[in-house]
Amino acid sequence: QGVLLPGLRTFAVVQDRFQGEEEVFTARRPVFQLNIDVVFLEELAFPTVVIPENIKIQPLNYRWLSRATSFPQHVVEECVRDTIFLYSLQLRNGQHLSFAFKDIGVLSCQDGVLCMRFYHDCVTGLESKARHMALLRT
Numbered sequence: 001q002g003v004l005l006p007g008l009r010t011f012a013v014v015q016d017r018f019q020g021e022e023e024v025f026t027a028r029r030p031v032f033q034l035n036i037d038v039v040f041l042e043e044l045a046f047p048t049v050v051i052p053e054n055i056k057i058q059p060l061n062y063r064w065l066s067r068a069t070s071f072p073q074h075v076v077e078e079c080v081r082d083t084i085f086l087y088s089l090q091l092r093n094g095q096h097l098s099f100a101f102k103d104i105g106v107l108s109c110q111d112g113v114l115c116m117r118f119y120h121d122c123v124t125g126l127e128s129k130a131r132h133m134a135l136l137r138t
Contacts, residue, residue, distance in 0.1 A: 001013055001055065001056055001057075001058070002051060002055050002056065002057040002058065003057070003058055003059075003060055003061075004057050004058065004059050004060065005060055005080070005084065006059075006060070006080075006081065006084070007081065007084040007085065007088065008034070008035065008084045008087075009032070009033045009034050009035035010032070010033045010035070010051060010057055011030065011031070011032055011101075011104065012030070012031050012032075012033070012051045012055050012057065013028050013029070013030055013031075013055075013126055014028070014029060014031050014051065014052060014055060015027070015028050016029060028126040029123060029126060030104070030105070030118050030122055030123060030126065031049050031051060032049065032105075032107070032116035032118075033049045033050070033051050034046050034049075034107075034114065034116075043094075043112065044091065044109060044112055044113070044114045045112055045113045045114070046113065046114040046115060047113075047115055060080065062076050062077050062080070065080075087099050087107075091109070091114070096108070096109035096110075096114075097109075103119065103121070103122060104118065104119065104122050105117050105118035105119050105122055106119075
């Protein structure tokens with residue numbers, strides 16, 4: 001499953017298979033596929049992440065966010081749009097501020113590389129059997 005954030009891109013959970021010493025592990029891990037306009041990122045590098053086609057991507061659920069925050073839906077939509085736009089402008093202007101996503105991780109720029117660093121609890125919360133492998137792969 002995944003969530004599309006207009007102007008920023010997609011968060012998703014993918015399953016990876018990898019060989020351990022004695023067995024093959026399957027681990028679920030979070031990924032973030034960035035899609036800010038390339039004009040904003042001329043001097044920045046960012047990892048290329050491919051989300052498999054079989055992952056179902058849903059648009060951000062503004063109705064749910066509206067109920068969870070008690071703000072009208074149009075206010076929530078404007079807030080999300082404006083926040084992503086302002087973050088993009090900061091990147092373009094060389095202000096490499098971190099962008100925190102509650103309970104998920106932080107989008108940050110260090111040494112000219114823009115990447116998503118997922119919180120430990122986010123990664124381990126997705127996987128009960130192969131937690132350490134999921135952490136290594138993420």
